[in-house]
Amino acid sequence: MADTVLNSPNIKKLSAKDFRSDQENRWCPGCGDHGILNSVQKAMADMDFKKEDYAVISGIGCSSRFPYYMDTYGFHTIHGRAAAIASGAKCANPDLEVIQVSGDGDALAIGGNHFIHAVRRNIDMTILLFNNEIYGLTKGQYSPTSNHGMVTKTSPFGTIEEPFKPSQLAMGAGSKFYARSLDTNIKLTTEIVKAASDHKGTSIVEVLQNCVIYNDGAHSIITDKATKEDYTVIIEHGKPMIFGKEKNKGLIMGGNGKLVVVTIGEHGITEEDVLVHDAHTEDPHMHWLLSSMMAPEYPVALGVIRDVDSTSYDEKMVQQIEDIKAISSIKSMDDLLNSGDTWVVE
């Protein structure tokens, strides 16, 4: 695994600025992607990897321009295929810290197949899924996460499709790490990116991102000052799930297996009654419920919702190769060429 930068006192600690490339940023002013970029650069500066150990790999879309703005190894690939390309890079060089950047169209439409299989294999990488519920780069067509009935350039009469919930797709594919953040919450995104990077295996980080041009305000209920505190719950492992402007709302388990929003102090509810988040439990049931919560019935859950210990594909791959090498009599191509049935012509 990569050495830490901090093991020598002579090496200066990196700052977010060290990860800024000299490329002109072409995202629209006000695009949520800017905030995410800041958060990721901050997180990288905080982490114990060397700059050259990061590989940032993206597909195609506005969000996928991300690698150009990072001063690390970067690869801007083709639409939908970033997960596969990142998987190959990680297997080739398991010491790299691989971060994949994709939009909702990139990851879940054209790249849906690669997305679920990367998660299923549990390749040790972080997938940052920028969810603006629209196609930005191609100028405003609906995406697999667009709300049912949404009017866009390719759905002038409203979509007749049901959207994916990325969290459900990830958990359905066996995800061991799922977190959700918001583009404008730099602090939370930074913390989540670090947690995702620490996790061994595929980490899915869904960042709710605002496309100011084609889907402005898609996440307004959780971004507008007036509503945001009542419609977001920031969850943390080991902490009770309390939220709201007055910090008096909480989540409890209802009798029918559904979560229920309660107010502390009403109907005899105390802080002790509120559910405490367990991100590390293997059983995905509660994580599924939490990540599926939607406003206005529920607050939208942000934070690390699921973080379960696991062994990654690349670790198993390296181990298997070591194990077979140890027991095989074939140590080189010459050995192989001369193995099995051969005969000599004098």
Next chain:
Amino acid sequence: MSQKTKIIEREEVVIRFSGDSGDGMQLTGTQFSDTSALFGNDVATFPDYPAEIRAPQGTVGGVSGFQLHFGHQEIYTPGDYADVLVAMNPAALKANLKWVKASGTIIVNEDSFTDKNLEKAGYESDPLLDDKLADYNLIKAKVTSLTRECLKDSGLDQKSILRCKNMFTLGMVYWMFDRPLDHSEDFIEKKFKKYPLVVDANKKVLKAGYNFAKTIEALPYNYSVAPAKIRKGTYRNITGNKATAWGLMAAAERANLELFCGSYPITPATEILQELAARKDLGVKTFQAEDEIAGICTAIGASFAGDFAVTTTSGPGLALKTEAAGLAVMTELPLVIVNVQRGGPSTGLPTKTEQSDLLQAIHGRSGECPMPVIAASTPSDCFHYAFEASRIALEHMTPVILLTDGFIANGAEPWRIPTMSELPEIVAPIAKEGDDFLPYAREEKRLSRRWAIPGTKGLEHRIGGLEKIDGVGTVSYVPENHQVMSDIRKKRVELVADNIPELKVKGKDDADVLVVGWGGTYGHLTTAVRELQKEEKSISLAHFNYIFPLPKNTAEVLGRYKKIIVCELNDGQFAEYLRSTFQDIKFEQHNKLMGLPFTVVELKERFNQLLEEK
């Protein structure tokens, strides 16, 4: 060994084993060919699998065949027509009779010629009873009942007993060609080591078949095929797919890089992935992807990260890889794309051979997207050309397409094993820490950029599919820059011609007819041309392995001949490519689209026709 009096010396013999897919014919054929190779004959083999794995038993669709050709001289093809056909059931006879030489020998399992089987095979009457086979040396053997009789006290169950019947026919054929049984006996002992009863049974049946043939004097005379005069060395039998896998691995070792293969199974390319997957002991990383697109994409990711990366597939899979192949061209990353061609568009003829992906390989990508293309021509030289494809990819920092086909991929032949030190070292232009590095800066001779592997300090950079400014690698839509970059990409592939051998012609420089071929038709074309040359016909052969770019002397070679005929298992794709490249030269064509290789007979007929014109 033999007690026969009359021995007939033969230059070469073709045997075709055929039966239901469960009859063990592939194994029988492999055993006979291994024994012949050990004896010192040159051998070429070709298995012919049914397209449907679960075709109903006893039907023509379920017939599995294995043809082998062995001889005293160099053998280049598995042979057109068989001297001996082994038919384990009526369907096998029905499917293969047309491939038996006039007055050839046919061995049938008489027990299987029941009314039911005859009906399944589509026979209206029993061919063993009417005079349809009168011109052949027909040997009727009750293989099933004799095997059963032989093993009645073996302690094996009926099913296991019946499984041994292929050994009976193998024994018979061993007697006919005066071959020792010991190689197969060793094989049986090794294969069934854990099941002593099975070892005894198989050996017993093998001998029984041998003795049966001797008793009935299956042939009025004995064939003898003397050993071939072949080069000294250590040999093994190898199939094209195995040789391809090994060639890729050899290249990785000579380049001092780890090998990564991202792939998705598809007939007839699957064995390459399987062979590589078995080689964890040599550190090979195989990634069975979710589809062909992911196959090539994982390989591109691995190449970006510093492994020697390959992806393997067949025609429809190559179509899926197209977009990503373009990314590899844009990012100038080394990658080998192996395409084992099969028959037809779409799913077509998955188990049959064809050469019709040539233009897909040369041109089948979006944009002007040049990529070197090379083709292997025999099962064993798949090793050499896989190595060559890898060498070019790594030395020139480019994706390369290697074309093989179902015929050479599944076919096998003896191969003189090289030592690794005989193979050239491959040096990829890897940038080092402290180097003055720009992502698209080029070295002079090959115009290749350098490979800065993630993890190398100070060489952080970004690549991608968008057009870049040469040198610095910044994204650019400047019209003039795109022209410059397009020209460079073209030139880079042209420069590969400086790093490949020139074209050699078999035969005279001034022959009346030049036969031109490429890839897997090599054996048939060589045999046909050699045979005509022996008859003092004025004919030569130019066979291509380097397709794009062509060898530097191609124009000069082709320019020497008045009549050129391009022979391909497609509708004329190489001919079309040559015509557009050499517009002053006239090309005749000989093409075939039957999912089958050429026959030497048909080629000679066509060449004679051409030789006689005017």
